[in-house]
Amino acid sequence: MTAATFATIGAGLVTVGAGIGIGLIAGRAMDGISRQPEATNKIQTAMIIAAALIEGVAFFCAVICFMALGK
Amino acid sequence: MASSEEFNLDEYILHHLTDSQEWHLPFLPTIHLPEWLSLHGVMLLLSSFFLTLLFGILYKKEQRVPKGLTNLLESFIIFVRDDISIKYLGKEDGRKMAPLFCNFFFFILMLNIMGLIPLFSTATSNINITAGLAIITLTFMIFGAIYKNGIKGFFKAFIPSGVPAPVLILLIPIEIAGLFIKAFALTIRLFANMLAGHIVIISLLGLIIIIGKVALPAIFLAVGIYILEVLVAFLQAYIFTLLSAMFIGQMLHPDH
Numbered sequence: 001m002t003a004a005t006f007a008t009i010g011a012g013l014v015t016v017g018a019g020i021g022i023g024l025i026a027g028r029a030m031d032g033i034s035r036q037p038e039a040t041n042k043i044q045t046a047m048i049i050a051a052a053l054i055e056g057v058a059f060f061c062a063v064i065c066f067m068a069l070g071k
Numbered sequence: 072m073a074s075s076e077e078f079n080l081d082e083y084i085l086h087h088l089t090d091s092q093e094w095h096l097p098f099l100p101t102i103h104l105p106e107w108l109s110l111h112g113v114m115l116l117l118s119s120f121f122l123t124l125l126f127g128i129l130y131k132k133e134q135r136v137p138k139g140l141t142n143l144l145e146s147f148i149i150f151v152r153d154d155i156s157i158k159y160l161g162k163e164d165g166r167k168m169a170p171l172f173c174n175f176f177f178f179i180l181m182l183n184i185m186g187l188i189p190l191f192s193t194a195t196s197n198i199n200i201t202a203g204l205a206i207i208t209l210t211f212m213i214f215g216a217i218y219k220n221g222i223k224g225f226f227k228a229f230i231p232s233g234v235p236a237p238v239l240i241l242l243i244p245i246e247i248a249g250l251f252i253k254a255f256a257l258t259i260r261l262f263a264n265m266l267a268g269h270i271v272i273i274s275l276l277g278l279i280i281i282i283g284k285v286a287l288p289a290i291f292l293a294v295g296i297y298i299l300e301v302l303v304a305f306l307q308a309y310i311f312t313l314l315s316a317m318f319i320g321q322m323l324h325p326d327h
Contacts, residue, residue, distance in 0.1 A: 049317070052310045056256040059263035 007068035014065065018058035022051050083280075084273045088266060090197055097189060114194035118181040126177075151176050155313055159320035164219075168319070171211070175204065176312045183265060183304035187297065195307075196265040202258045208315040209254040216322040228325035253318050257311060264307050268300045 029047040033040050090111045094102040104110065129140055137145045156172045157165030179195060186193025194200050217225045229246040230239065275293040278286040 045313075048306075048310065049313065052260065052314065053256075055264075056260040059267070060256070060259050062267070063259060063263055 003068050007065045010068070011062055011065040014058050014061040018054055021054040021058075025050050025054070083277065084270060087273060088193070088196055088269055094192075110192050111194040111197045111200060114182065114185060114192055115200065117191070118178065118185055118194070121185075122177055122181055147176070148173055151312060155316045159313075159316040160323060161320075164320075164323060168211075168316075171207075172312050172316055175207075175315060176308050179204070179261070179311055180304065180308035183308060184301075186265065186269065187300055187304065193265050193269055195261055196269055198258065198262045201262040204261070204311070205254045205257040208257060208318060209251070211315075211319050212250060212254070212322045215319060216325075219323050220325070224325075225322075228322060250322075253314075257314060257318075261307055261311055264303060268296070268303055271296050272300065 025047055029043050032043045036043075090109045092104045092106070092109060094104060094110055094113065096102065104113065125140075125144070130144055131137075131141050134141055151173050152165070152169040155176075156169040159165070160168055182193070182195045182200075185191040186195065213225070216228065220228070229243050231242060231246070234242060272293050275289045275296065278289045
């Protein structure tokens with residue numbers, strides 16, 4: 001088991017976490033939009049912001065995995 | 072290009088994504104750049120040239136009813152001003168700061184889109200450039216807040232109201248660290264998004280070089296990802312501008 005093995009496993013775990021997080025956000029946003037279609041714009045903006053914040057953490061971890069891969 | 076036995080995909084991908092002194096042109100000899108100017112530096116200069124061309128010459132301000140290109144650009148500018156700047160900074164500051172956010176939006180958008188055109192290279196996949204852009208945001212978050220609220224008001228923003236004193240010892244360092252983490256997150260988000268997208272495209276095309284003719288359908292996959300990247304180019308420019316406006320707005324108006 002080299003560092004590269006763990007780095008690739010780590011990248012996979014990052015994807016799982018980010019996927020669950022963004023999936024939950026998108027799902028709740030869909031719920032909100034279907035319940036209140038007139039608030040679509042507000043919900044969409046809030047959804048994109050929250051998704052971007054989660055994505056930032058995910059990318060941060062992905063970059064660390066890349067760095068471990070190079071070692 | 073090396074023969075297939077000694078072909079190293081990792082090196083090939085990195086060579087095409089990292090900053091270098093060579094500018095590869097299709098069907099033309101490679102341009103060797105001088106030492107003080109790297110490839111991504113050229114891209115920065117070119118994008119500012121294109122933006123000057125776009126807004127200095129092609130954008131016709133005197134048109135009463137905007138038509139064609141002017142109309143397109145104007146809709147973006149109005150969007151950035153009303154939906155990003157004024158929404159998060161208030162009416163007065165929002166109008167004043169709108170030029171900064173328009174600059175962020177169009178500059179990042181131009182760099183992202185240039186990265187998708189085969190002739191050019193992606194400057195936003197260089198962490199130094201995204202860090203430079205985030206430092207501008209950080210500067211406004213710190214010095215803009217000091218300018219507006221005074222030094223006392225600036226530090227007051229780090230003290231959340233209605234919290235017992237012992238908890239503050241824990242909270243204040245977190246709030247101050249958060250200031251820099253926000254800027255750092257802006258850097259990483261833009262950089263990693265652009266880099267990851269281009270790695271995926273080149274990896275898919277690299278399959279053809281490694282496996283041979285069998286992998287030709289990978290072109291369709293690559294085109295699909297490419298179309299997704301066009302969306303990402305717009306989205307990332309929007310998100311960078313939006314989050315910058317949000318963070319600066321939080322520091323300028325700490326009470327709400």
